[in-house]
Amino acid sequence: xxxxxxxxxxxxxxxxxxxxxxxxxxxxxxxxxxxxxxxxxxxxxxxxxxxxxxxxxxxxxxxxxxxxxxxxxxxxxxxxxxxxxxxxxxxxxxxxxxxxxxxxxxxxxxxxxxxxxxxxxxxxxxxxxxxxxxxxxxxxxxxxxxxxxxxxxxxxxxxxxxxxxxxxxxxxxxxxxxxxxxxxxxxxxxxxxxxxxxxxxxxxxxxxxxxxxxxxxxxxxxxxxxxxxxxxxxxxxxxxxxxxxxxxxxxxxxxxxxxxxxxxxxxxxxxxxxxxxxxxxxxxxxxxxxxxxxxxxxxxxxxxxxxxxxxxxxxxxxxxxxxxxxxxxxxxxx
Numbered sequence: 001x002x003x004x005x006x007x008x009x010x011x012x013x014x015x016x017x018x019x020x021x022x023x024x025x026x027x028x029x030x031x032x033x034x035x036x037x038x039x040x041x042x043x044x045x046x047x048x049x050x051x052x053x054x055x056x057x058x059x060x061x062x063x064x065x066x067x068x069x070x071x072x073x074x075x076x077x078x079x080x081x082x083x084x085x086x087x088x089x090x091x092x093x094x095x096x097x098x099x100x101x102x103x104x105x106x107x108x109x110x111x112x113x114x115x116x117x118x119x120x121x122x123x124x125x126x127x128x129x130x131x132x133x134x135x136x137x138x139x140x141x142x143x144x145x146x147x148x149x150x151x152x153x154x155x156x157x158x159x160x161x162x163x164x165x166x167x168x169x170x171x172x173x174x175x176x177x178x179x180x181x182x183x184x185x186x187x188x189x190x191x192x193x194x195x196x197x198x199x200x201x202x203x204x205x206x207x208x209x210x211x212x213x214x215x216x217x218x219x220x221x222x223x224x225x226x227x228x229x230x231x232x233x234x235x236x237x238x239x240x241x242x243x244x245x246x247x248x249x250x251x252x253x254x255x256x257x258x259x260x261x262x263x264x265x266x267x268x269x270x271x272x273x274x275x276x277x278x279x280x281x282x283x284x285x286x287x288x289x290x291x292x293x294x295x296x297x298x299x300x301x302x303x304x305x306x307x308x309x310x311x312x313x314x315x316x317x318x319x320x321x322x323x324x325x326x327x328x329x330x331x332x333x334x
Contacts, residue, residue, distance in 0.1 A: 004155070004157050004168050004200070005157075005294075005296070005321065005324075007200060007201075008199060008200075008321075008324050008325055008328050009039070009041060009324050011199070011327075011328040011331070012041040012042060012323075012324040012325075012327035012328050013039075013040045013041060015042075015120075015327050015328060015330060015331050016042075016043075017042050017043070017120035017121060017326075017327040017330045017331075018042060018043040018044075018045060018118075018119045018120050018121075019036065019042040019043070019044055019045070019119065019120065019121050019122065019123060019323050019326055019327055020044075020045045020047065020110045020113050020114065020119040020121070020122045020123075021033055021044055021045065021046050021047065021110075021122075021123055021124070021319075021323075022047040022106040022107050022109065022110040022122065022124050022128075023047075023106070023124060023125075023126045023127050023128065024046030024047050024048030024052070024053045024056075024069060024106075025048045025049075025052045025053065025056055026056065026126050026127050027056050027059050027060045028126055028314065028315060028316045028319060029046070029126050029316075029319060030046065030053060030056045030057050030060050030062060030064060031060045031062050031316040032044075032316040032317075032319035032320050032323065033046055033064065033067055034057075034062045034063070034064060034067065035316065035317075035320045036320055036323050036324075037066070037067060039320070041320065041323060041324045041327060042120075042323055042324070042326075042327040043068075044067055044068075044323070045067075045068045045069075045070060045113070045119060046064070046067060046068070046069045046070070047069075047070055047071075047072055047106045047109060047110055048069055048070075048071065048106075049071045049073075050069045050071060053069045070109075072103065072104045072105065072106055072108075072109035073104045075109065077113075077116070077118070078100070078103045078104055078109070079100065079103075080116070081103040081108075081109060081112035081113070081115075081116065082096070082099040082100040082102075082103040083099070084112055084115060084116060084140075085099040085102055085103055085108065085112060085140065086099035088139065088140060089139060102136075105136075107124060107128065107132060107133065107136045108136045108140070110122045110124065110136075111136045111137050111140040111141055111307060112140055114140075114141060114305050114307070115140050115141055115305070120305070120306070120327070120330040121305060121306035121307065121308070121326040121327065121329065121330045122137070122306075122307045122308070122326070123307075123308050123310065123319060123322050123323050123326055124307070124308075124309065124310065125308075125309040125310030125311065125312065125314075126310045126312060126314055126319065127312065128312075129312075130176075130309045133307065133309045134150065134300070134307070134309065137150075137300075137303050137307040138150065138303070141303050141304045141305050141307065142303075142304050143302050143303060143304060144302055144303065144304045145304075146235075147187055147191060147302045148183070148184070148187060149177060149180070149184045149187055149188070149302055150176065150300055150301070150302040150303055151172055151173040151176055151177050151180075151184075151187070151188045151191060151192075151300075151301055151302055152172065152173055152174065152175035152176035152177070152297065152298035152299060152300055152301070152309075153170050153171060153172035153173065153174065153175075153192050153195060153297060153298065153299055153301060154170070154171045154172075154174045154175065154284045154295050154296065154297035154298060154299070155168070155170060155199075155294075155295070155296040155297060155299065155325075156168070156169045156170070156171055156284060156287055156288075156293050156294070156295055157293060157294040157295075157296075158287065158291045158292075158293040159291075159292060159293070161291070163251045163252070164251070164269070164270040165200070165202050165270040167293075168200065168202070168270065169269075169270055169271070169272055170192050170195065170196055170270070170271045170272070171272050171274065171280055171283060171284045171287075172188050172189075172191075172192040172271070172272070172273055172274070172280065172301075173188050173273075173274065173277060173280050174274065174277070174280035174281050174283065174284040174297070174298060175277075175280075175281065175297060175298025176277070176298060176300070177277060178276065178277045179276045179277065180275075180276065181224075182224055182227045182228045182231060183228075183231065185208070185224065185225070185228035185232075185273065185275065186228045186229075186231035186232040186235060187232075187235070187302070188273060189206050189208055189228065189229075189232040189241060189271075189273045190206075190232050190235050190236045190239065190241075191301045191302050192204075192206065192271050192273060192301065193206045193236065193239045193241070193271055194236075194239075195299075195301050195329070196270060196271050198328070198329065198331065199325065199328050199329065202270065203240070204239060204240065204270065204271050205240045205264070205265045205268050205269050205270050205271065206232070206239060206240065206241040206242070206265065206269065206271040206273060207242060207243060207245045207250035207265050207266070207269035207271065207272055207273065208225050208228055208229045208232070208241070208242070208243025208244060208245065208273045208275075209225070209243070209244070209245060209246070209247055209250060209272055209273060209274055209275065209279070210222050210225040210226075210243065210244035210245065210246065210275060211246065212225075212244050212246065213244065213245050213246045213249045213259040213260055213266075214244070214245075214259065214260050216246075216259070221275065222244055224275065225243050225244040225275055226243065226244050228243070229241060229242065229243035229244065240264045240265050241265065242260070242263045242264060242265035242266060242269075243273075245259075245260060245263075245265070245266055245269070246259070247272070247283075249266050249267070250265065250266060250267070250269040250272060251267065251269060252267055253267035253268065254267070255267065256268065284297075296321060296322075296325065299322070299325055299329075301329075305330070306326045306329035306330050307326075308322050308325065308326050308329075310322060
């Protein structure tokens, strides 16, 4: 594990948060819960029938005694959570009976625990799709104040690299929002900058990327990035934000000085904001493969309280890492 993730682990340990894992009938999740507890990263809660969780623990060769296991179907708080869900969703046509049924579902129960303050964050997706994970989170937790869109970023750690923050960069959006409009792109920039500060204690230097630097090309795609840059600055006047910048102008000091003299970000960016999902996704995969970078994500941001999605191909260590990030995110104030 890199020193960067060591820092995340340290922040998670200091935060002492509770993370709910709704997929307690998966061997990877059960093993991860034990590791999360043993490493002191958070207090994990598994959602499953206790007998089933024990069965998967035996299959994993781990001991889950001491880890709380909650069966949403029989939880004494199911009615309380149902009442919360009903009040949130009644204008959308959800009845009391429907709310009670949903409160017995593991994914809804998990985010309702977070909503009620019985957990600080949720990690899901080992056996569920991204849509299944995000939908209950948005319905129950909604977006953070002042934010209208949930986005996703990747933590990129490039070995033997001086760019970014000694090889640490955040890429966004590289996993969720396909074609953000001007306002959405600005919000992604500000949210990712705040995330850099929260997770790593690093002052963000946010570059909105384009195929143009400071008017070197003229096109509506360039105009979108420039407008988003100006809007992001107005949303976060104390944050270092600049655009439109080409990737080399954002990262390489001498190129930044030549193409964007006087920019507070050019040549020093540690947060890269891509104009659309195609660019962001391609960039993170190229960086991961060609530069042999560590890539952690996609990590969600913009939800009022942290909920994170896993790849269904994840292993238990991936779950542990995302849980640590989620615990660290739970210290963030919006």
